[in-house]
Amino acid sequence: MVIRKFAAIDIGSNAIRLLINNVIEQKDRPTLFKKSELVRVPVRLGEDAFLRGAISDISLKRLIKTMQSFDLLMQVYGVEKYMACATSALRDAKNGREIIERIQQESNIKIEIIDGKREAEIITSTDLKDVIKTDRLYLYVDVGGGSTEFTIFDKGAPVLSRSFEIGTVRILNNLVTETVWDDIKSWIISHIGQDRQLEIIGSGGNINKLHKMSGRKIGQPLSYIWLNAQYHFLNSMDYEDRIAELGLNQDRADVIIPATKIFLNAAKWSRAKKIHVPKIGLADGMIKTLYYQEA
Missing domain, CATH: 3.30.420.150 (Exopolyphosphatase. Domain 2)
Structure with a gap:
């Protein structure tokens, strides 16, 4: 048996989530995916993006601190690979690209802004x-x-x-x-x-x-x-x-x-x-x- 750890960061319009999974590989058996940790932080980026068209400095600071803490948690848990996706709020924000570049500089977390079609594809890949x-x-x-x-x-x-x-x-x-x-x-x-x-x-x-x-x-x-x-x-x-x-x-x-x-x-x-x-x-x-x- 081999137990590996993978993580997902979902940067939504109402909250940001970190999911850490144990991925259990066994010979001649299906791979098992077991939730190890789920952290949810209520940073409501949507109000900035949808009402003002851009992410504010206050929200950016909270977002950076959240990503820094997620980076530390993934290190502590021994996560070998992660995927970070941002959806509607950062898609709509005119400074969305600047935000993800700043986050990568400050927290070392690389974020992909995905469109609605890609979001649906990922969601339907669930078991x-x-x-x-x-x-x-x-x-x-x-x-x-x-x-x-x-x-x-x-x-x-x-x-x-x-x-x-x-x-x-x-x-x-x-x-x-x-x-x-x-x-x-x-x-x-x-x-x-x-x-x-x-x-x-x-x-x-x-x-x-x-x-x-x-x-x-x-x-x-x-x-x-x-x-x-x-x-x-x-x-x-x-x-x-x-x-x-x-x-x-x-x-x-x-x-x-x-x-x-x-x-x-x-x-x-x-x-x-x-x-x-x-x-x-x-x-x-x-x-x-x-x-x-x-x-």
């Missing part, structure tokens, strides 16, 4: 065999702060993906028009058809939190009915009460409502009654991508 059945149609929905990736799975394989500029931070700041919602609705309806039963696979920190709040066991899907009731319940509470009474983090208590709205609309337009929550996403896909690139 979904325990969720996806080959006789069903699925819509994979990954909700981020700045963008949402939709992927249709048929016969167990991804057949079509689309990234839309809609996310929790954009919605909170009133940056999403009805036209975007209409485009998503049209895309889903035109590619799903009317005669196929479909289920949703949800990805992202908000749907993971909703699943935990539901009290359901791992592997047990959420229902559309429960999600709709939970949306109205959360929407009826003040921001402060969501923190004090529900125990939500400050940077989760606001974005969880627009995230729920995206999932609800996706389910309504696709006529899905179940939302599976395997708790895997971009960072997991980055680990798999990194590992199999060298295989």
